[in-house]
Amino acid sequence: MAIKKLLIANRGEIAVRVVRAAQGLGIPTVQAHSMADADSLAVKMADEAVDIGPPHAAKSYLNIDAILKAARDTNADAIHPGYGFLSENAAFAQAVEDAGLIFVGPRPETISRLGDKAAAREAAETAKVPTVPGSDGLIESTEAAKDAASRIGYPVMIKASAGGGGRGIKIAENESQLEKLVSEARNEAQAAFGNGALYMEKVIRNARHIEVQVLGDGVNAVHCFERECSLQRRRQKVWEEAPSAALNDSQRKAICESAVALARSVGYRGAGTLEFLFDDASGEHYFIEMNTRIQVEHPVTEMITGIDLVAEMIRIAGGEPLRFQQSDVTLNGHAIECRINAEDPSNNFMPGPGVIDRLSVPAADHVRFDTMLYEGYQVPPFYDSLLGKLIVHGPDRQTAIDRMAEALEGLTIDGLKTTIPLHRELAKAAPIRSNDIHTQFLEPWLEANPIPSE
Template sequence: MKKFKKILIANRGEIALRVIRSAKELGIKTVAVFSDADRLALHTKMADEAVYIGESPSKASYLDGNRIIKVAKDLNVDAIHPGYGFLSENASFSKSVTEAGIVFIGPSPSAIEIMGSKLAAKDAVKKYNIPLIPGTDKAISDVDKAMELAVEIGYPILIKASAGGGGKGMRIVEKSEDFKEQIERAMSEANSAFGDSSVFIEKYITSPKHIEFQIMGDQHGNIVHLFERECSIQRRHQKVIEEAPSAVLSPELREKMGKCAVDVARACNYYGAGTVEFILDQNHDFFFLEMNTRLQVEHPVTEMITNIDLVKEQINVAQGGNLSFTQEDLSIRGHAVEVRVYAEDPTNNFLPDIGQLATYERPQGIGVRVDDGFEEGMEIPIFYDPMIAKLITYGHDRQEAIQRMIRAIDEYNITGIKTTLEFCSFVLKHDEFVSGRFDTKFVERFFKPEYLNSDEATEEAKIASILVHQLLESDSGQNSQASEVGKTLKISNWKKRLN
């Protein structure tokens, strides 16, 4: 097995710092790349070498694969780590890196290509009998034919861009008279965002949980899962709070979903770190959603409950090594929660609030981890994702992890810009979250901007929570897996608030 001496990180911000730290612990030198906006960024200071690659817009810098490969060759780099976003799931870039004689720290180009298309991914996993949401199995170009298929599937239906992500090219259609307008909009948006207007349609699951499984494979056919992450707290179809493990999965369901996640990876001969995403309905039936062929933003919660450095394992696998653990070696230890600290204004529809970090003081203490890329006085660039940091807490159980997160949020002092910290605190204290009942509709059902301006939610919010819970409650005992501690807190909280 050839050991890397130097790797280039084709990314910026907190993920670049994250990779640099693990590389340093392995004795590997690092190369950072940066744009105009990132000349003074922390990742350029922490790396052994830093190279300017272009102007601030990502197309002129972090998405310029040819420029990045040239830098890597000029500096005799052994491998390139793409982080997440940017070029991390670009099969063409991965192939070009390999053809240049450099190792791509990630899966094969073919695996990226297959799983990068939701339709190709569905086709690939069929032989493993992976549960799929009812819907079309090929791209749609004939709108009239699509309307007929929508009727067969049954409304409500979901239109999704085949090459999409992040909620782009996605439309929920409740009734047939809205279908034509919505599919045309979805196709147009998909073409603008991904250069591919193909879409497909599937049955819309009205109250789903978003559960994903971390998988890791090597180049010798070994694949394992490192348990699940609960990612249902979202705004604009993008995650804001994640935790591991989920409060609602039984050991039996966890084992079943984990096996499916491993089979999805086998379907494309996967190696490296990846994530298999599922939706879980009210009856605890699950369906394959997609696979992300990279390291996820929320990977730290998995690291906390498994005590495994996923970046080090990525590097090990890319060097040709065997996985350093087996499925039997893995177990869940405690509980972890992550909140994404965005430079956004929750009181103004979560719009970006770019500016200078006038004050920036991180929380500290046992069980608290901050992955960030900023310091006090730095500017949040307008050109990139507005995430400032990831705040992660760990506890021996879910209650402790949540309470530790609430404390850490209180200690996190950021001024000069609006952030999502207060919103995250609101969620963590809400009865729906504490009980584990929440789903991807939490923000829509339970959050209003004015709730952040008071210590207690308004009476309207209390009543809404009770009513929604009663509507969603079923005879199947769907909430039986929620923690007893959560139930006790919920009951006592309601008694206090409504008396």
């Protein structure tokens, strides 16, 4: 059943991205928005717009009843959740289907299964995908945690099963720390996610964060190669690349085939990302979790494959089978994405909204800027600080870095502090140019290399 009208239940740059993809397919769009986003770029671009509530997300973008009513009132027959908010909420996906609408994403039961990290780990093991040594399922008590840790070996990572975005994680170096941190982690997980369930994994020091993009139609699945996301601050990605320059051909083949094996084993439908830790020392990869949605960093994959991932999501949700086989997906060059946030990197990344006084984006075939900004736009204070993503493509990694440095010099966003100065410094940094990075690299580097104020 082809989609006739699509409601976007999100905001910011991803809402703009979905509007463009849908309109490119000839599908009319409805932008659901909070009162604070009434003058957003997505609202201006969409064919229709509907107010779903007050600025605070709990009363608008997280309000399932309001979103379903907006779809009914505008005769939309499908809902795209973007990323964040309700995008990985199985209850929302089920409510959309129960209302007779199309959810642009996986089936509710798939979201539920893979959204629970312990269940996702079990699914990976069933599909014979390597996993980080860890607990057998959830940890029910401190004694069980100690038994698991003695088997796994310290240091261990205590993780909230319902966590995400780097939240709900504690690292214990020894048994005395473990005893204290288990109860802390359980209490924090319960408060943050409404679910205090925990599991445990061995800590792999100086690992890389490598993720694989997959597309599935519920029967078949393909990968669109991998992304390197090791440059992180407080477990939030800052700079992403595709492909990973750390992998050789056999390692790339192994990690991508692992991702496809898991996607096929669960009958995955839509776009999804499987996240792995990669151990440079051993060359081994370990599955850690799956994101059952489009990722912020999806543009770098689009740049190296030529595949419009958001459009493919919409096609698949509308009932179309995958339009290509694995052999049709080819890798071309190297792409880098810098997340541009409304934060001051010279002042401990203090976030701050403001009015966009001037916006100038470099124009070149190899440069893309996914954003919600326009001159005169008032950035609201209620939401994530992401303003946009600067993406460049080159025939190889060094050329891509050079092009990113040039593009950053040409990108101007006046009216508020942004992380552009951070990325200008990163593009010059010798360890990044030599690819000597890992998930624990960026924070010590920032302490040693404070970003100058602009």
